[in-house]
Amino acid sequence: MTKDVLLSDKRQRIIEAAVKVFSSKGFHEAKVEEIAQIADVGKGTVYEYFSSKVELFQEILRSGMEFYNKNITEQLSASISATEKLKQVARLHLRFILEYKDLAKVTMTEHAHFGREFRSWLMKMREEKFAAIENIIKSGIDRGEIRNEVNSRAAAMVFTGMMGGLVGPAVFGDEGVQNLEDTLEQMLEILLKGLLANP
Amino acid sequence: MTKDVLLSDKRQRIIEAAVKVFSSKGFHEAKVEEIAQIADVGKGTVYEYFSSKVELFQEILRSGMEFYNKNITEQLSASISATEKLKQVARLHLRFILEYKDLAKVTMTEHAHFGREFRSWLMKMREEKFAAIENIIKSGIDRGEIRNEVNSRAAAMVFTGMMGGLVGPAVFGDEGVQNLEDTLEQMLEILLKGLLANP
Amino acid sequence: MTKDVLLSDKRQRIIEAAVKVFSSKGFHEAKVEEIAQIADVGKGTVYEYFSSKVELFQEILRSGMEFYNKNITEQLSASISATEKLKQVARLHLRFILEYKDLAKVTMTEHAHFGREFRSWLMKMREEKFAAIENIIKSGIDRGEIRNEVNSRAAAMVFTGMMGGLVGPAVFGDEGVQNLEDTLEQMLEILLKGLLANP
Amino acid sequence: MTKDVLLSDKRQRIIEAAVKVFSSKGFHEAKVEEIAQIADVGKGTVYEYFSSKVELFQEILRSGMEFYNKNITEQLSASISATEKLKQVARLHLRFILEYKDLAKVTMTEHAHFGREFRSWLMKMREEKFAAIENIIKSGIDRGEIRNEVNSRAAAMVFTGMMGGLVGPAVFGDEGVQNLEDTLEQMLEILLKGLLANP
DNA sequence: AATGAATGAGTCTTCATTCAT
């Protein structure tokens, strides 16, 4: 019992330390030794839990994405209008990113080092998220909420791009961006005006 | 003269090779030796023109941005409506990115390694571009083209984010994204509907 | 009692596992963990019985040599001619090697790692074996069985070398060497023809 | 010119240093850094000439064997009796081993680390040497020099084993073995007495 | 100016050994 807790504790500490270091330095500048130090474990211990630096990075991405998905999915109300759904997703997304800035940063950086296999997994993940947004929009069109002329793919792209445009600077900027929630509402107002049949 | 030409020829070849390699491998996986080989110069020659690998990377970013700015600025008609200006900027941007995919890729990747100085230069650059967009929108509001209620900063963010959402996959995706120009028009239709006073 | 048995059982299992692993991988490529796994004990347990990997290796050599000596000595008839003794030693040696191939392999490999102390113990062991052969030959000369002109040291060297030439490939070769016993008889025929006064 | 000389000079120095270190410590205990130090080059320079530590070791084996073969082959008189040929090979072998003790030591040690490919090349090499000896013996039998009853394979094995029995201790023994040449003659006397039809 | 051989600082990774349980 105690052991299990300790074990996962150590694993968790390594992950958290890695998120910190990867997010501030990027994959290559991150040193395994520094991660170990911050996690307060021996260098070798990192390799007890992860077979390599790459595997540690990928594991962070993997579990980070899952965590994100669970987080968003669980909180998303089921039976509301498409308009409200888009608003909710946007707000949850922003809140998540701000809450887990470092994790978000890791997720957004260089993925050059990985095998084709992992890269295509990553792409698939993104496509799934994109498809979810597109589906919300499609259902909005079906329900007459959103204008008929709207191309769902283009609309989803505006939505995801818009979110990226908002959180990107927030995550990478040295100084904290202020009033993000207000800005988000204003962005949503514009987007929805562009989408809706009867704004 | 001939010499000068040869020299700058070499410098140019190094830059082009570096763009190729940096874009396909990222900064750290790019090897100076490979760049030299592709440029068909000796490894030492790279250091005749650039004091370090980092400086070469930064120079590419620097000149790439200048090139982008000149390219867009020069082609942008002066006396047209805000609506047309936004459309033009979007189209020119897309065309530029597709034309200089590799350069774009380099511009979009990891900047973790650089000193505060360079990073803030990069931020300033982006802010300038952002401000230009915001100014177009402001003038649109002033001229009554764009709705009064629109927050210019939020609108500019939607615009830039939207562009990022469009070209990101185009640049990083393995398979070429089709119909980008069509998609752009549909995205613009949505955005402008959201912005304009009398769409 | 039961405990003692269990303990020595464990010790024995570790030795047997170690022989297997050392013989197939050599000292350095052999991992303590693998030995422990094959012995079906914990990694730490190995260190309950042997103070280090080197000590385990040396213990195998030590006990292996003792085992060999006892094996040969016990089976060697006392009152027979030198000729017959040489034949017997040769046959017993071959049989032992084939029976304990892995152990033999361990005995025959790299001893570079050990302290001077252990290396000289090893040398002493070999010299003793060599001396035993030489004594058989000397007695053969004394009894008129073997030619007067024969140099006993040289003869012993031919004998031991010959045995090495026979079993070396048998132990290290990937494919099992066939007809080793026949070949040994033919080798003995040659050697004895060379040694004996009245072949 | 100068450059070529320098280059091969460095490569040669690395090989010689490696022979020294590999022979005294074995493959695993040999450190690349020590080899570099003894060769008086930087650690990285070793990797300019050899792609890995293993490759360096294999190259030594490869070129060492070739050197040995050339050395023996070139000096071996063509048109002499089988008896004289065996004597000559034995003497040349001994002389070579004593001259290149360290190289010989390397050749005789652990080959566990290598891929199947290299190991079978090594086996082939040995088989060729063995076959050469066997052929000398066969021709001796054909010419009536050597007894009809002699099994050529067994005889070749006695010969090669005998040589191993002589040079092994000479190479690995801490103290120089004396009178090796005398001992060899006495061994040859025994062997030839055992082989020849009319000794 | 151009080159590429030479270099060694810097890192990931392995694994024998320890020690708390």
Add this chain to the structure above:
DNA sequence: TATGAATGAAGACTCATTCAT
């Protein structure tokens, strides 16, 4: 006694950079 999680010393290897030619 038995264990295996934890450790860090040690070492192969990489590659940006230098500098003699």
